[in-house]
Amino acid sequence: MRTIITIDLSEESERVVELKTTLRHVSIPDKEFIEKVFSILNLKTIKPFMPIRDLSLYDTMIYIATRHMILSGGYGINACFFSPDERRLSLADIDFVSISPDIDEIIAEINDQIIKNNGAAIFSLGKHKTSIGLISLNTKKMQWLRRIGAENVYSYRRTILLPPIGHYALRGEMFLDYLKRHGFSEEKEWQSFVLRAKKIGIDRFRVETIEIDITVMDANYVIREAKPAFEIAGGEKYITKKRSVMVIEPKDAVNALKGALFYFFNKKQTHNTVKTLIDLRLAKIMGEEKKLSNVAKKIASKKEFLKEYESGKESWRFAILRIKYTKLSLLIDKWF
Amino acid sequence: MVFDALMIARYLLKRKIFYPDRYIGIGTLSNDLGLSPGRVVRGLRLLRRLGLVVRNTDPRRKKYSTWSLSRNFDDDLLARLVDYGFGDYVATDKISIYEWIDSFLDRYFLSGTVALLINGLSWSDVMPMGILIIAEKSEIARIKKFYRFYRKTSLGRRYRLDIVYRQNIDDCDYSNIRLENASVPVASVPQALVDSILNSDSWGVDILETLSVLIGIMVPRILENSDIEYVQRMISLAERQYGKKYELLLAVFKHIFMRYYIYFEDISALRIYLSVPKGDKEYRLSSKIIHKINEAFRATILGDRVAMYLGLEPDFSSQRSVYIPKEIFAVSEL
Numbered sequence: 001m002r003t004i005i006t007i008d009l010s011e012e013s014e015r016v017v018e019l020k021t022t023l024r025h026v027s028i029p030d031k032e033f034i035e036k037v038f039s040i041l042n043l044k045t046i047k048p049f050m051p052i053r054d055l056s057l058y059d060t061m062i063y064i065a066t067r068h069m070i071l072s073g074g075y076g077i078n079a080c081f082f083s084p085d086e087r088r089l090s091l092a093d094i095d096f097v098s099i100s101p102d103i104d105e106i107i108a109e110i111n112d113q114i115i116k117n118n119g120a121a122i123f124s125l126g127k128h129k130t131s132i133g134l135i136s137l138n139t140k141k142m143q144w145l146r147r148i149g150a151e152n153v154y155s156y157r158r159t160i161l162l163p164p165i166g167h168y169a170l171r172g173e174m175f176l177d178y179l180k181r182h183g184f185s186e187e188k189e190w191q192s193f194v195l196r197a198k199k200i201g202i203d204r205f206r207v208e209t210i211e212i213d214i215t216v217m218d219a220n221y222v223i224r225e226a227k228p229a230f231e232i233a234g235g236e237k238y239i240t241k242k243r244s245v246m247v248i249e250p251k252d253a254v255n256a257l258k259g260a261l262f263y264f265f266n267k268k269q270t271h272n273t274v275k276t277l278i279d280l281r282l283a284k285i286m287g288e289e290k291k292l293s294n295v296a297k298k299i300a301s302k303k304e305f306l307k308e309y310e311s312g313k314e315s316w317r318f319a320i321l322r323i324k325y326t327k328l329s330l331l332i333d334k335w336f
Numbered sequence: 337m338v339f340d341a342l343m344i345a346r347y348l349l350k351r352k353i354f355y356p357d358r359y360i361g362i363g364t365l366s367n368d369l370g371l372s373p374g375r376v377v378r379g380l381r382l383l384r385r386l387g388l389v390v391r392n393t394d395p396r397r398k399k400y401s402t403w404s405l406s407r408n409f410d411d412d413l414l415a416r417l418v419d420y421g422f423g424d425y426v427a428t429d430k431i432s433i434y435e436w437i438d439s440f441l442d443r444y445f446l447s448g449t450v451a452l453l454i455n456g457l458s459w460s461d462v463m464p465m466g467i468l469i470i471a472e473k474s475e476i477a478r479i480k481k482f483y484r485f486y487r488k489t490s491l492g493r494r495y496r497l498d499i500v501y502r503q504n505i506d507d508c509d510y511s512n513i514r515l516e517n518a519s520v521p522v523a524s525v526p527q528a529l530v531d532s533i534l535n536s537d538s539w540g541v542d543i544l545e546t547l548s549v550l551i552g553i554m555v556p557r558i559l560e561n562s563d564i565e566y567v568q569r570m571i572s573l574a575e576r577q578y579g580k581k582y583e584l585l586l587a588v589f590k591h592i593f594m595r596y597y598i599y600f601e602d603i604s605a606l607r608i609y610l611s612v613p614k615g616d617k618e619y620r621l622s623s624k625i626i627h628k629i630n631e632a633f634r635a636t637i638l639g640d641r642v643a644m645y646l647g648l649e650p651d652f653s654s655q656r657s658v659y660i661p662k663e664i665f666a667v668s669e670l
Contacts, residue, residue, distance in 0.1 A: 002610045105626050108594040115610070122603060129603040136601045156598075 002112075004131075005121040009179075009197075010189040016123075016175075016202045022133035022161045024119040025062045026055040026228075029238045031166030037233045041319040049171030050316075053091045053208070054229045055238055056160050060135075060210045061094050061226060063110050063119075065245035069214065070097040070221040072248040072256075077279050080224035080247040084231035085324055088278045089317045091229070093211035097219040097248060103154050107135050121161070123179065126187035130179065132159045132207060141211065156212040164204040172208030220249035232320060254283045258292070265295065270308045273299060274328065275317060281335040289336050296336035300329045338440075339485035340379035342421035343369055345388060348405045349418055359392045359402035388414065423491035433467070433495060435518040440482045443472035445510035445521035448498075448540035451528035452549050454513055454520075459548035459636060466496030468531060468540025470508060470523065473501045496539035500531070507576055526570045529554070533585055534578050536625065543628050544635070551592060551629070552636025559596070559604045564611050571613065583615035584625075591621060591629060599638070 007015045021028055029051060037051045057075060065071050071080065073095025078087045100106065111134045114120050120133030141155035159178075162170055173181070176197060184190060197203045224247045228235035236242075248256075257280050264272040277299055283289045299305045309318055309328035325331035347369060353360050362380075366373045380403055383389040388409065392402040405414065419425045426433050434446055434454070445451075448468030452458065471479055479499055486492045502508060509527040512519040523531060532538075532546035558566050567589060574582035593609035596602055621629075 002612075002614065004606070004610055102623065102626050102630075104595050104598060104630070105591065105621070107598055108591055111594055111598070112590075122606070131597075131601070131603055131606060134597070134606075136598050 002115055004115050005118060007121060007123050009123055009125040009184075009193050010187075013193060013196050013202060014200055016161075016205065017163075017200055019121060019161070020163045022119050022121060022159075023056060023059045024114075024117045025059040025240055025243075026238050027240060028052075028163060028165065029055065029235075031168060033230075033233065033235070033238070034165060034168055037230050037235075040233050040323070042323070043316060043319055047316060048165075048168035049208075050089065050091060051230050051233070051235065052162060052165065052170055054089075054235060056162070056208055056210055057091060057094055058226070058228050058239065059119075059160070060158050060212065061245070062243055063113055063117075064094070064096055064212065065226070066243065067106050067110050067113070068098070068100065068246075069106065070099070070219055070246045070248050071095075071226065072097045072215070072219070072253060073213070074275065074279055076226070076247050077253055077282055078229065079226040080245070081250065081282055081285065084227070085320060086281070087229050087232075087320050088275060089229055089319060090275075091317075093213055096212065096214045097221075098214050098216050099218060101216050103214055103216065107156060111135055125179070125184045125189055125193060128182060128184045128187055130182040130184070132161045132178075134158065135212065138211060141213075152216045154214045154216070156214070158210045158212065160208045160210060162206045162208055164201070164206075170206045170208070172206040174203070175205035175207055176203050178207040219252050221246040222249050223247075229320070250282050250285050254280065254286060254288065257282070261292075261295065265299070270304050271312060271314045274305050274308050274312075275314075278318070278321065278331070281331075284335050293336045296332045300332045337375075337378050337382055338421075339481060340369075340371055340375045341382040342418060342485070343371070343488075344376065344379045345383055345405075345414065346418045346422060348389065348403075349411070349414055353404050355390050355392070355404035355407055359404045361400070361402050365403075388417075423486075423489040426491060431517050432515055433491060434520045434522075435515055436491070437467070437469070438518050438520045441469070441471065441475065441479065443475050443505055444469050444479075445505060445508065445523055446470075447500075447510075447523035447528050447531040448535065448538060449528075449532055449542045449545050450540060451523040452525065452532070452546065454515075454522045455525050455528065457525060457549045457553060458545070459552050460545055462542050462545040464540055464542040464545070466498060466539025468535060468538045469497060469499045470505060470510075470531060471499055471501055472505045473503055476501065498535070498538040498540050500535060500538075502577060509573055525554070526566065527573055530570050530574045530577070530585060533588055534574060534581055536628075543625075544631055547628055547632035548635050551632045555592060555596065555605075556637065558608065559602060562604050562607070564608055567608055567611070580616075583617075583619040584621075586612055586615050587619040587621050588625065588629070591626070595629070595633065599633075 005019060007019070034048050034051050061071065061075070074088065074090030075094050078090050098106065114133055120131060122129055122131045135156045135158045138155040138157040145153050145155060161175070162172065164170065176194060223244050225242060225244050228239065257276055261273065261276045261280060264276055277296060280292055283292055306328050309315060321331060325334070344365060347365065348360070352358065362373050362376050365376045369376065380389055384391065388406055389403050390406045392404055393400055423433070423436055425431050426436050446454065446467060447470045449464045450467050453463065483497065486497060509524040510521050511524065513522045529546065529550055532541045532543065535541055536543040571582070571585065574585045589612045590609055593605045593612070596605035597609060
């Protein structure tokens with residue numbers, strides 16, 4: 001019989017402090033790491049959750065990538081093909097390609113692996129129970145995917161329990177809010193649990209959600225070692241064991257990105273155009289960058305794209321790149 | 337002997353060989369029916385004891401004796417008896433095939449999808465192509481004889497029979513269910529589910545229908561009542577009766593309950609998943625079973641195309657596209 005960490009919050013809430021996190025392939029970094037990341041990136045607005053988010057993504061990625069899934073998308077390309085100082089931050093979700101259409105079977109196996117690895121826990125209070133750490137279907141995103149006609153893409157999500165790191169506000173839902181959303185506040189023990197939670201500090205714990213998109217299609221892959229985005233700040237040392245994973249072959253990735261670039265460019269989606277062009281640096285690895293130089297120059301000639309790179313709402317994604325290339329045009333000149 | 341007697345009676349009736357005008361010899365019967373002369377004689381003796389046939393010639397010259405149908409019974413009654421024996425009566429809906437089978441077998445019970453149907457559980461009202469019978473090993477000889485005869489009947493062409501032998505069927509969970517003309521031994525719901533899943537290639541099992549009943553009816557009931565015992569009961573039945581093969585059942589349960597969790601984040605499903613024992617080795621389900629589970633989820637709790645459109649279920653039947661939709665590259669706000 002399998003076992004899963006089960007914590008009755010009415011009697012043993014201290015065990016949450018002992019548990020700390022459901023991350024297992026990475027260890028929780030210290031606050032100095034967050035500070036180091038921001039001193040290097042020189043960001044105006046601080047997003048302290050970013051370095052932790054990167055490690056949460058890495059932990060989830062390892063579970064999935066070691067189960068016959070091919071890593072793809074921005075996270076995969078940046079984690080596997082670019083040097084630490086050339087990475088675009090792709091921290092929204094993780095994309096995979098599956099050759100097998102039996103995705104739920106694979107996800108079931110991954111959940112089993114997470115349970116075996118003690119990476120999941122059930123919390124209970126009275127009659128209410130909830131779990132953290134496992135992967136489940138993201139029904140809302142599935143609705144959106146079906147609306148846009150993406151029949152071959154499946155979306156899942158994984159919740160992760162994170163402890164506070166120093167005084168930094170991490171990303172995700174407050175642990176107590178998460179429990180409240182799952183009806184725990186209906187229990188008569190709720191108030192006493194909240195008091196206890198505040199006393200022992202678990203009210204500052206967060207539940208982060210990682211989105212996982214899986215596309216069913218035939219794709220070629222290469223084996224690469226995936227590295228955390230903040231390798232530049234020493235993020236690698238928090239990874240408990242380095243792993244090689246299957247990642248989409250650059251040629252396939254470039255073909256997919258090319259289509260996306262023209263689509264975004266024509267639709268005038270500024271941020272998506274810039275980020276896709278940046279990922280298309282992959283073409284240079286294949287010696288095909290000249291085919292893209294026309295569109296790259298067009299982008300370099302337009303103010304909105306240059307501004308998006310330097311100071312757009314989502315420009316924090318280019319923070320690592322901006323250390324080396326202060327302007328988008330410099331990056332385009334070098335790569336295209 | 338009964339089956340030989342029935343074949344002889346039908347032969348005589350078809351050819352209207354009635355006493356005293358017409359008669360037939362053992363050699364002809366043996367040739368035409370493909371039975372040994374000894375079997376023909378034993379069959380005729382049984383019919384004679386019932387008063388259905390008469391012996392025509394000098395008993396001291398057995399070798400040359402001839403036989404005819406007796407005038408004691410009218411043609412109609414005899415024809416009905418023969419029809420019953422050959423299962424033609426089943427076509428008239430006066431008797432079910434299960435009641436008919438029950439006339440010939442003793443230590444057995446009906447299982448598979450049919451047993452679920454008889455127990456009143458059906459999702460799509462689908463009847464499998466045959467019948468799964470679980471019989472005791474001591475019945476092998478009798479069942480072999482029955483099966484040889486069954487293949488020649490009209491029913492034999494319509495319903496295929498699959499028979500699984502058990503050392504002692506008292507280890508299994510079955511009981512008599514009253515049908516219109518007879519009470520027949522039928523597997524309980526957990527036993528029928530176990531037999532169906534572990535004999536999924538049997539003619540008596542429509543695995544999609546069985547899985548639909550399990551996923552659409554039984555699993556919601558189990559989860560509603562947190563009835564881990566029900567699952568444990570099925571597992572223990574399978575372990576006792578099927579030995580190593582029961583790991584397939586464990587894998588099916590694990591798959592179904594984990595999927596249920598993945599779709600609905602149901603903690604009861606996760607708890608039952610965790611309660612399913614680990615097999616000796618990691619058992620991988622065949623893709624055929626996985627696809628059937630997919631279809632059963634779709635056919636039942638996940639609904640049909642409407643749910644698929646809403647994204648509540650993945651579309652396993654859709655053709656793979658050769659590209660990744662471009663919108664996927666769009667970021668969601670962090």
